[in-house]
Amino acid sequence: MSVTAPQGFEAAGVAVGLKSTGKPDVAVVVNRGPLKVAAAVFTSNRAKANPILWSQQVMHDGTVEAIVLNSGGANCFTGPFGFQTTHQTAEKAAELLEVSAGDILVCSTGLIGTGDEVFRSKVLEGTERGIAELSAEGGEAASLAIMTTDSVPKTSVHDGDGWKIGGMAKGAGMLAPGLATMLVVLTTDAVLAVDEADAHLRSATRVSFDRLDSDGCMSTNDQVSLLVSGASGVTPDPDAFRRALIEVCTDLAVQLQSDAEGASHDITIEVRGAATEDDAVEVGRSVARNNLFKAAIFGNDPNWGRVLAAIGTTGAAFDPYDVDVWMNGVRVCTAGGPDRPREEVDLTPRATSVLIDLRVGAESATIFTNDLTHDYVHENSAYSS
């Protein structure tokens, strides 16, 4: 059910030929209310795609009626023509839904530089057909239509106390040939004000999607949106809602990690004993972005020296000679020196855990990443255009 699990939402997914495979490629999600509250977070890449530039404007008043999403083209670096395409998509949806174009979010994913007249006409056709096919059972079709190189659709639902949260996500991590990464739509029928929705979304993405760092490459098109219908009539306990949203976002983030192209290990890097949470994130991310560490995990080699060499490049507070490292539960490094023999670490399972104790404070953070494999290189070299 994904995004249509909560009350007040309709969705659809249609195929208009943006994908050469003929699979569904345009999704529409509509909020039927009574509330039309929304929050969104966008890629922090300064090179932003046209749909990001458009959607940032839409979010200024916190009101969103619907989202149109397409795969098969990023509409990024396509100039004024590309921006007009996004604008026309919003206008088309607004006209058919009898709302304002300024309340329509647009998301695109696919190859950068793609956004010609053929692309425009197909996206407009998809918008029209998607809106014609809207239904309260359309969540699954929508989750299929936003897939690019994903092997499975990613959805999540949380059943709260009288309210629900639904979500769908695509791509991520090991990036697809065209830099098409993370698009996420979250829905809820809980009653939330704009400020509450925004605060909940930011606190949830900060510890879920922002902690997913599959290959260190930031997209131009990332967008996570939360649509609030209020159709349950229930005002949720703020803490319960926040925890539920974190749970749904983490569930989707882990689904993205598990489907990362080319990956053979899902690596969870937990950093403990940090002076600050920022330090913990910086240390975890430095390991997640170290190609030598990632290649070693691919080779089932518990090379803790590469972990220390990676964290040594950060500015976090710690003494390199007083750090402990565990791999899959085995303490391989104590106080910056060898502890248990490498042979005791079994890295054959896909799920891999690295625990780093900086031994200077009480803060922690967990980063999700993948290994660097032959398939990653293959996917990102052989199929590009």
Added chain:
Amino acid sequence: MSVTAPQGFEAAGVAVGLKSTGKPDVAVVVNRGPLKVAAAVFTSNRAKANPILWSQQVMHDGTVEAIVLNSGGANCFTGPFGFQTTHQTAEKAAELLEVSAGDILVCSTGLIGTGDEVFRSKVLEGTERGIAELSAEGGEAASLAIMTTDSVPKTSVHDGDGWKIGGMAKGAGMLAPGLATMLVVLTTDAVLAVDEADAHLRSATRVSFDRLDSDGCMSTNDQVSLLVSGASGVTPDPDAFRRALIEVCTDLAVQLQSDAEGASHDITIEVRGAATEDDAVEVGRSVARNNLFKAAIFGNDPNWGRVLAAIGTTGAAFDPYDVDVWMNGVRVCTAGGPDRPREEVDLTPRATSVLIDLRVGAESATIFTNDLTHDYVHENSAYSS
């Protein structure tokens, strides 16, 4: 001739079994004077190997008599025992050369965590045998003894106006199984004071080795040393010497790039039109460290969208929609949009040039990197530990 090309230097390379292949693995370079001036730069990784910790102390007075270098073990994260090994190596060399141990630099390269009693006894044996075999023709033997996975030795000589600069280097870029990267020894018979040697070395490494970023992974053992014998009796023109040292360092850096393991392209990323040199370096490095860009080059795909997505993550001054990009001389992107068709770019040659014009200033910088290949993943996963 490498490091023994200038007057006043003797060197040797011997095999003591640190390498399982039986190839030479300990090198000694001695400065016979009359000057014993030296300068050195070290890895900025906070996780520093024992020989780095030792050599930093040695450099405090700018006087160096000799350098002992070993391959086959990094002596990093080996605790107090490992530091004592480095100390004993310096003591052994000092005793045999009848100088102070505080004037002996030590460099090690190999797997992190390697530095047991067998390692110590072999390094000490190598130090003794190396000093016994010192000769003014020993530069080549020394350059062979510092190789790890290098396929060829790297040496360079510059003939100045009455003085010479010699140099040898090992490793780099696509890192060897054990994080063994860059060791460089430079020699000159020019007459230089300590401050001059230090200033020249820093200005040369800043635009040569510091601009080599093969895979973004910083070693724990990097060291570049300049030994000054003054044996020519000639005080060089400062500008001429600086230019010559930059030339030698760049020559060695490019040799390291060309021999980077697993690489199929040597990529020169030139950033122009930057507001500051730091901006140019940051932009070039962001591209050099982007796995998607590096995989695309491996696939002979002129994917300029990945260049823009990479530079969009930097804080440098520029407008993402007013950037021009050339690949191998073809302008593929103008003002942040498509220009010439990708088909016009021939990426089959190993030498690859990427030119990025930020169009906001007059500063520039060049970064040297390599592509991300199957062989890189193989070298760094299959053979580790």
